[in-house]
Amino acid sequence: MIEKKNLEELEKGSLLAFGEIFNGKIHPSAIEVLTPLKELGLKLDKKVVLICLMDNFKSFQDLEVLKKSVADEVWMVCHQELVHFKDDLYAEVLIEIVKTTSPYGLFFPATSLGCALAPRIAGKLNLGLCAHVNYLEVEDGKIVMVRPTYGENIIAKLILKTTPVMATLSIGAFSPSFGEKEPKFFEVAMPEGFNWASKIKVRKFKPSVKQPNRLSTAKVVVAGGRGLKSKENFEKLFELAHMLKAEVGATRPVCYEGWVEEDRMIGVSGVTVRPKVYIGFGISGALQHTVGMENSEFIVAVNTDKEAPLVKMAHLALIGDASQVLDLLIKKLKK
Amino acid sequence: MEKIILCIKGVPKPGTVKVDPSTHTLKRDSLELILNPPDRQAVEMAVRLKENYGFKITVVTMGPPNVIPFLKEVYGIGADEMVLLSDRAFAGADTLATSYVLAEAIKKLSPYSLVVMGLKSIDGETSQVPAETAALLGLPSITNVKTIVKEGNNWILIRQTEYGEEELELEPPVVASVLPEVFDYLRPPSLKRLLEVKEKDPLVFTAQDLRLSPEKLGLNGSPTQVVEVFEKKFEAKGQVVEGEPSFLVEKLISVLEQKGIIHP
Ligand SMILES: Cc1cc2nc3c(=O)[nH]c(=O)nc-3n(C[C@H](O)[C@H](O)[C@H](O)COP(=O)(O)OP(=O)(O)OC[C@H]3O[C@@H](n4cnc5c(N)ncnc54)[C@H](O)[C@@H]3O)c2cc1C
Ligand SMILES: Cc1cc2nc3c(=O)[nH]c(=O)nc-3n(C[C@H](O)[C@H](O)[C@H](O)COP(=O)(O)OP(=O)(O)OC[C@H]3O[C@@H](n4cnc5c(N)ncnc54)[C@H](O)[C@@H]3O)c2cc1C
Numbered sequence: 001m002i003e004k005k006n007l008e009e010l011e012k013g014s015l016l017a018f019g020e021i022f023n024g025k026i027h028p029s030a031i032e033v034l035t036p037l038k039e040l041g042l043k044l045d046k047k048v049v050l051i052c053l054m055d056n057f058k059s060f061q062d063l064e065v066l067k068k069s070v071a072d073e074v075w076m077v078c079h080q081e082l083v084h085f086k087d088d089l090y091a092e093v094l095i096e097i098v099k100t101t102s103p104y105g106l107f108f109p110a111t112s113l114g115c116a117l118a119p120r121i122a123g124k125l126n127l128g129l130c131a132h133v134n135y136l137e138v139e140d141g142k143i144v145m146v147r148p149t150y151g152e153n154i155i156a157k158l159i160l161k162t163t164p165v166m167a168t169l170s171i172g173a174f175s176p177s178f179g180e181k182e183p184k185f186f187e188v189a190m191p192e193g194f195n196w197a198s199k200i201k202v203r204k205f206k207p208s209v210k211q212p213n214r215l216s217t218a219k220v221v222v223a224g225g226r227g228l229k230s231k232e233n234f235e236k237l238f239e240l241a242h243m244l245k246a247e248v249g250a251t252r253p254v255c256y257e258g259w260v261e262e263d264r265m266i267g268v269s270g271v272t273v274r275p276k277v278y279i280g281f282g283i284s285g286a287l288q289h290t291v292g293m294e295n296s297e298f299i300v301a302v303n304t305d306k307e308a309p310l311v312k313m314a315h316l317a318l319i320g321d322a323s324q325v326l327d328l329l330i331k332k333l334k335k
Numbered sequence: 336m337e338k339i340i341l342c343i344k345g346v347p348k349p350g351t352v353k354v355d356p357s358t359h360t361l362k363r364d365s366l367e368l369i370l371n372p373p374d375r376q377a378v379e380m381a382v383r384l385k386e387n388y389g390f391k392i393t394v395v396t397m398g399p400p401n402v403i404p405f406l407k408e409v410y411g412i413g414a415d416e417m418v419l420l421s422d423r424a425f426a427g428a429d430t431l432a433t434s435y436v437l438a439e440a441i442k443k444l445s446p447y448s449l450v451v452m453g454l455k456s457i458d459g460e461t462s463q464v465p466a467e468t469a470a471l472l473g474l475p476s477i478t479n480v481k482t483i484v485k486e487g488n489n490w491i492l493i494r495q496t497e498y499g500e501e502e503l504e505l506e507p508p509v510v511a512s513v514l515p516e517v518f519d520y521l522r523p524p525s526l527k528r529l530l531e532v533k534e535k536d537p538l539v540f541t542a543q544d545l546r547l548s549p550e551k552l553g554l555n556g557s558p559t560q561v562v563e564v565f566e567k568k569f570e571a572k573g574q575v576v577e578g579e580p581s582f583l584v585e586k587l588i589s590v591l592e593q594k595g596i597i598h599p
Pocket of ligand 2: 129130131156158342398431437451454456458459460461465559561
């Protein structure tokens with residue numbers, strides 16, 4: 001059994017993170033986001049709390065995952081009205097928690113739900129909100145956030161004048177980490193008069209037929225750009241990926257060309273990856289792409305152009321035709 | 336007639352951005368601007384709703400006067416009324432300060448039954464403005480919308496998330512942000528309407544017209560502060576190998592072995 005606490009009994013001034021749950025499962029981003037928050041928490045002497053909203057605790061399947069997380073506490077709000085994500089209701093629950101526990105920070109993974117929820121709360125509470133942050137640090141006791149902006153190749157460093165500090169954090173920008181100590185779990189009792197009504201009625205839900213890809217957590221990523229020349233060539237990446245237990249990534253133009261689904265896009269408009277090895281075939285390395293892969297441990301670029309930015313940032317650059325190298329690599333690996 | 340409010344934004348043409356080093360904001364007046372591409376999807380959504388249900392469309396943008404051509408372009412596509420929110424005091428706004436001005440203008444344009452926006456801009460790319468504006472208006476916000484239809488008095492919206500498609504029902508008014516790439520075909524402006532709009536000027540609302548609180552406006556009214564912007568440059572840090580494809584592949588395979596990805 002999990003101990004119940006009223007809002008007033010919860011720890012004040014902490015760093016709160018939204019743990020997105022869907023169908024009883026926690027989104028992997030919840031665990032990623034805790035990594036930088038734990039570092040901040042240690043520097044600023046604040047507790048790190050993961051907040052999970054769900055319909056009922058019995059349907060939650062990932063308790064073991066949360067037990068291993070680096071959070072100091074996990075707060076669970078359970079109510080049948082939370083069974084579907086409803087922007088207004090979810091925001092009101094979090095606003096109530098923020099109002100009583102005056103957190104120092106409030107963070108969301110930049111998933112589609114996180115990006116829908118965070119600005120509603122910021123708007124309602126008149127707070128600043130940083131979008132798609134991929135690096136956080138403490139300077140003079142203050143949280144400083146870094147994010148790419150895209151008109152040109154510009155990186156912005158931001159601070160907020162309001163508390164709690166709020167941000168959505170790029171998916172895949174931080175590695176998951178695991179704690180030695182199990183977090184304390186509390187079920188949060190919302191106040192008696194809390195209004196669980198929502199203006200949103202969910203009539204139907206049609207799950208995606210496809211399994212979401214594991215790009216953001218893949219250990220090896222093989223990515224392709226326009227230098228692969230055709231959809232047919234691009235599709236060979238899937239064969240290579242299969243051999244290397246890798247995931248396939250892509251640049252924006254090739255997604256738009258229809259060579260591959262858009263959920264494979266790496267970069268500011270897509271996902272962030274940080275694999276052990278990233279191999280880019282025929283990718284120029286525009287900043288919009290590289291912000292999504294620059295933290296890869298080892299970067300390989302295959303390109304005909306020695307001057308391409310990705311060639312310059314790569315640990316290993318192979319100057320040559322991307323599809324020839326790809327074909328030959330697959331052939332050799334088959335042996 | 337029921338009204339749709341359509342919000343659009345002029346954004347710098349990619350690659351033309353200049354940074355003002357003292358205020359750390361983009362120099363918006365000196366730039367070459369384009370209509371934010373995702374907003375074209377919102378425009379198409381609004382015009383289809385107008386066709387199907389006979390709405391009137393009011394297109395709204397906050398920005399300097401050089402965004403007027405985009406209001407006219409959208410008029411050409413099918414909007415009926417143009418509103419420019421323009422004041423020196425709005426400059427340097429973060430999403431909260433932007434949403435505050437939009438929300439107050441939208442209130443002034445009441446009654447309306449739907450607010451349609453793009454999913455995100457291609458410059459700030461925060462995608463925060465739609466939900467923040469809705470929160471300030473006390474309205475529900477639905478992001479990532481791919482379909483909007485009316486059933487009786489209510490809106491039926493289909494929202495796409497990574498988990499699947501949700502079909503939602505809401506009473507008007509609602510704020511919706513439209514998923515990019517929903518429509519393959521984006522109708523161009525009609526010549527007739529473009530000629531018509533030549534003679535027309537948008538309604539202009541300043542801070543005073545909207546009775547806005549000065550302390551909530553622009554750079555000073557923005558809780559999100561850019562402390563530093565810098566350009567990113569990469570330096571060569573690795574090994575560059577040239578040669579026959581077979582030589583290149585050998586090199587690659589040995590690296591994959593070293594990294595334990597494949598086993599010799
Ligand atoms: C607002 C905005 C957001 C964006 N978001 C993203 C994003 O999230 N992700 C993203 O990827 N892009 C994004 N982009 C696009 C980005 O700016 C680049 O245009 C894109 O990454 C380039 O893709 P590419 O490398 O496939 O193509 P290109 O830039 O055309 O590069 C092709 C490369 O292939 C090389 N090449 C050509 N022939 C061969 C050959 N035979 N063998 C080997 N190499 C060859 C060329 O030398 C070149 O370096 C965004 C752009 C904007 C304006
Ligand atoms: C370097 C840099 C970094 C920034 N980072 C942040 C940040 O992290 N957080 C933050 O709050 N602000 C940030 N800003 C400010 C932000 O870019 C501006 O507030 C911007 O005016 C609105 O945000 P957006 O472009 O991201 O819009 P989005 O929220 O991405 O736009 C979504 C939709 O809202 C509508 N919309 C947006 N702006 C307008 C408008 N002016 N008029 C009419 N409709 C509009 C359009 O339909 C658009 O498609 C940053 C600015 C700079 C220069």
